[in-house]
Amino acid sequence: MASFPIPDKQTVALVRELGGPVEFVDDYPVQKPGADEVLAKVLYCGVCQSDLHTRAGTAAGPDGKPITNIKLPHIGGHEGVGRIVALGTGLPERDPSIYIGALVGIRFSSRICRRCSYCLSGQEQYCQGVGSFKPTNHLHHEDGAFQEYCCLDAGYLTLLPDDVDPVATSCTLCAGLTAYKAVKNAELKAGQWLVVSGAGGGLGQYAVQYGLAQGARVFGIDSGKQKRELVESWGAQFLDFRETKDVTGEVQKLTGGADVVIVAAGHSSAFTQAASMLRIEGTMCCIGIPPGGGKIETPVSEIVIKGLKIKGNLVGNLKECLEAVELVRTGIVKPKTYVRPFRDLPAVYHELEKGDIAGRVVLKIGDDPG
Numbered sequence: 001m002a003s004f005p006i007p008d009k010q011t012v013a014l015v016r017e018l019g020g021p022v023e024f025v026d027d028y029p030v031q032k033p034g035a036d037e038v039l040a041k042v043l044y045c046g047v048c049q050s051d052l053h054t055r056a057g058t059a060a061g062p063d064g065k066p067i068t069n070i071k072l073p074h075i076g077g078h079e080g081v082g083r084i085v086a087l088g089t090g091l092p093e094r095d096p097s098i099y100i101g102a103l104v105g106i107r108f109s110s111r112i113c114r115r116c117s118y119c120l121s122g123q124e125q126y127c128q129g130v131g132s133f134k135p136t137n138h139l140h141h142e143d144g145a146f147q148e149y150c151c152l153d154a155g156y157l158t159l160l161p162d163d164v165d166p167v168a169t170s171c172t173l174c175a176g177l178t179a180y181k182a183v184k185n186a187e188l189k190a191g192q193w194l195v196v197s198g199a200g201g202g203l204g205q206y207a208v209q210y211g212l213a214q215g216a217r218v219f220g221i222d223s224g225k226q227k228r229e230l231v232e233s234w235g236a237q238f239l240d241f242r243e244t245k246d247v248t249g250e251v252q253k254l255t256g257g258a259d260v261v262i263v264a265a266g267h268s269s270a271f272t273q274a275a276s277m278l279r280i281e282g283t284m285c286c287i288g289i290p291p292g293g294g295k296i297e298t299p300v301s302e303i304v305i306k307g308l309k310i311k312g313n314l315v316g317n318l319k320e321c322l323e324a325v326e327l328v329r330t331g332i333v334k335p336k337t338y339v340r341p342f343r344d345l346p347a348v349y350h351e352l353e354k355g356d357i358a359g360r361v362v363l364k365i366g367d368d369p370g
Contacts, residue, residue, distance in 0.1 A: 012147035018057030040082030045145035046171030060293030078138040080106030080145025081166040105158030179206035180324035181316035182285040190215030198265030200227025202360035268294040
């Protein structure tokens with residue numbers, strides 16, 4: 001069995017209070033894995049808009065109110081790829097499929113009960129827990145991948161193929177999975193029109209490409225030359241919302257009404273426009289979450305008279321995650337990524353707030369020991 005040296009201390013990106021700055025701490029303790037845990041050395045981690053909202057204290061729950069059940073001090077990061085460097089006591093004998101040197105994902109979902117109705121039906125991302133057990137995630141309850149070493153639950157481990165590109169895979173674990181799930185939920189068919197709002201961002205780029213992989217005709221809405229070039233490079237059409245007076249009217253004219261609109265943007269206005277872009281019995285899939293929760297200001301009459309369907313998408317299950325990764329591994333989907341140093345995280349947050357990033361920034365957390 002391979003072995004890797006493990007230090008006692010590590011560098012982490014710490015937020016001590018919601019709304020506070022990101023602080024890099026270089027002498028933070030490395031956690032030792034429990035009996036049913038593994039320790040992963042983090043290699044890369046994508047930077048998700050949800051990390052920004054959680055740090056800022058603007059992440060909203062289903063009631064639209066701020067999420068306050070957040071572990072503090074907080075270490076974010078839920079699009080991580082790492083390599084297992086240590087196993088909990090007795091784990092090799094109990095589960096030989098888990099081994100030192102394996103690549104693993106550090107995803108949104110952390111620990112699930114495996115017994116509630118959602119877990120049993122393959123919807124474990126909605127786990128409600130059983131008895132005193134409550135599910136956890138790496139966004140709110142447990143330290144995530146913005147650190148050099150991370151402990152993971154061995155019973156709900158995202159084991160990755162050995163030949164994946166860890167950079168492209170990292171952001172696929174959340175952004176890619178969420179978009180893939182939206183395309184599945186929409187029951188998108190070949191030849192149908194898919195409109196993606198926020199098409200040039202970290203989420204939207206995946207929705208465009210998974211839609212094209214389904215054989216759909218795709219229309220991307222975003223703004224700026226860089227995002228236009230990115231979206232068009234995949235074979236989709238592009239509409240710049242800043243240069244178009246009537247975005248919904250233009251979409252209706254060019255598509256005859258979309259079969260599906262996936263809203264990957266982080267502004268309420270994008271959700272308001274989406275319903276009017278749809279044809280009769282069209283489907284709106286919501287995957288972006290505006291700060292503060294946002295609202296959909298769409299007349300009920302339009303929803304009823306047009307027979308519209310509105311679906312929300314909270315990431316996806318483990319099987320769907322591995323399906324999304326496989327489309328990236330085989331080159332069918334090629335996310336646009338920018339590798340930046342770990343300590344660039346505060347600057348990346350600032351760029352996300354301004355909407356300046358076309359694609360996804362992936363931080364290099366550490367060197368691969370494998």
